């Protein structure tokens with residue numbers, strides 16, 4: 016990559032949530048290997064992000080690469096209308112076998128946001144098919160479910176700037192974000208607001224959607240599993256569908272295979288994405304029960320109304336199969352547990368730092384909540400100068416490292432965060 020390319024990038028290419036007139040700096044990455052990103056000048060950065068929860072086996076994993084090469088040589092893509100292929104069957108079989116019992120009808124799509132759109136559409140079609148249409152989804156404040164319209168409409172109204180798209184977004188209902196933290200003791204009375212809301216509004220609600228345990232983009236908050244159990248119970252009581260968005264949390268990140276496992280609940284509809292392909296390709300899956308799929312299919316519409324061009328892309332399915340097979344063989348649980356311990360031990364002392372408001376760790380997720388917002392371009396530069404790739408947002412510096420990271424590399428990430436706190440220019444003075 017030449018300087019010319021960087022100029023072109025600045026001038027012509029949008030980046031996530033970034034201004035086109037005053038873009039944040041971008042760093043040219045020319046390759047990546049294991050837990051390292053390699054810059055064009057040869058510098059190697061330790062990856063603390065897994066490319067947003069996705070690259071759980073690190074980059075360029077030889078086995079995943081090999082499986083993908085083999086699939087390219089057979090076919091990278093073929094339409095899914097009227098056609099089925101081995102990678103899709105293998106993947107859906109794996110998902111049906113490893114996800115909670117009963118979630119046996121699988122819809123494969125392109126990305127996490129689309130998986131959420133599909134889940135919402137399934138819920139709406141389900142109620143329509145029952146001759147009792149319901150038009151609202153119940154979601155949590157501080158939730159995040161993606162950037163497309165349906166997903167945005169169930170994400171936190173303030174974070175997702177609902178007012179920017181007023182009159183175009185469907186209106187939904189929001190419950191206050193859970194306040195009881197993951198590790199706290201559940202108190203009598205914590206359930207009151209949830210229960211009251213359900214009893215008042217249930218007749219209009221088609222489904223509840225939640226990120227189980229971890230509210231990611233909305234603040235990296237870890238809430239008490241009892242909220243999930245309670246939601247499951249209320250959904251049963253009032254016959255509301257329960258959609259679990261495990262796009263970030265699925266495949267072991269929180270220390271359980273699914274975050275729902277912390278509460279022993281099974282959702283009616285489950286959304287998976289991000290780490291599904293080990294971060295190699297974009298792919299998502301929405302799983303549901305047979306009775307829901309059958310209700311939808313036995314309606315006047317006769318089918319579920321969705322079918323993306325790249326549905327069940329064989330190359331993406333092959334990557335997912337390789338990733339899932341590694342997770343089967345390679346005891347992910349022990350890796351995540353080790354990372355969890357190192358994160359806990361390494362980050363805990365930072366709580367006494369005046370810049371730090373809170374430290375929390377769950378599975379292979381470590382969060383340092385700061386008392387003020389970070390100066391993103393400055394702190395990013397500082398991290399790169401110090402050999403690590405960490406991308407904070409707002410007042411949150413967090414780590415979601417690849418499961419294969421070494422203890423030494425993880426310690427370097429933690430040390431970099433510790434040192435970054437002593438550089439005043441890394442933060443926006445309030």
Ligand SMILES: *Cc1c(COP(=O)(O)O)cnc(C)c1O
Pocket residue numbers: 126127128129131159160161162226231260261262263288289
């Ligand atoms: C990332 C994410 C999404 C959206 O997935 P995309 O692949 O970015 O569309 C949805 N829900 C949650 C919980 C996520 O973390």
